[in-house]
Amino acid sequence: MKSALITGANKGIGFEVAKILAQKGFFVYLGSRNLANGQAAVEKLKAQGLTNITALQLDVTSQSSVDAARKAISSLDVLVNNAGIAGGFEQSALTSTADQYQQVYDTNVFGVVRVTQAFIDLLKNAPEPRIVNVSTAMASLSAAADIFNDNYPKRYVVYQSSKSALNMYTVNLAYELRDTAFKVNAVCPGYTQTDFTGHQGTSTPEEAGQRIAKYVLVGQNGPTGQYFSEEYFPAPANCPW
Ligand code: NAP
16 A cells, blocks of 8 residues: 655645545555644544544654654655645735744745655655645746736745745755656645635635645656646735735
């Protein structure tokens, strides 16, 4: 049985990805920084008949938590780096502080680096390893580059730049693994109704989960080192994410 680890899977999009992959027959490690929340999420899925799933305490900002999670797993086929934070709503290139960047990058960028590097040895042993990094249309430099186009939001510099960095990490990771069976991609789930957006959005968590799972399930002829955003582009003016 193939296995998958999803970070930040106790709720929102990550929870849906965990459900979809369990339904597809993966053994799922449902990552959650709060173990009780992770266990509660697992119980919800078990009540739906999904037994091939277990909660794993994993705070992506804590090296000791990541190391402990790594020790608990002996094989892994799929890593979905989903855990992410927005960093609050007041963000400005002129006034957001380095501490604000540090906090958001610690989860959205350094967290992905920590988790990916901790589990890469196990993934290298898998016949068809997959890594999906959950990104956002808000991270696109080309889309944001027209500074006189107000239709493309530019008010979330801390979050946006963290996901731009994640995209570049994704490309470099795929590049370094290009002669292997790995498929490594960054995917935008769409503007989704979760706690993250105050339950605003054009997509349900189920739809978003399907968009992410699609790139877990790509075959050996599938893409690598790419960024995918299916829902719409550019994002509408009222879309903060
Ligand atoms: P969400 O409902 O707020 O869920 C975020 C998840 O990340 C939660 O499980 C949260 O855990 C976890 N998390 C946060 N910090 C963590 C840490 N240090 N270690 C481990 N887990 C941590 O948000 P979502 O909408 O599902 O977002 C999931 C991903 O999609 C994020 O990367 C986000 O940037 C991305 N995204 C979302 C949208 C959207 O419209 N919703 C659009 C584009 C991209 P707790 O429950 O403990 O807080």
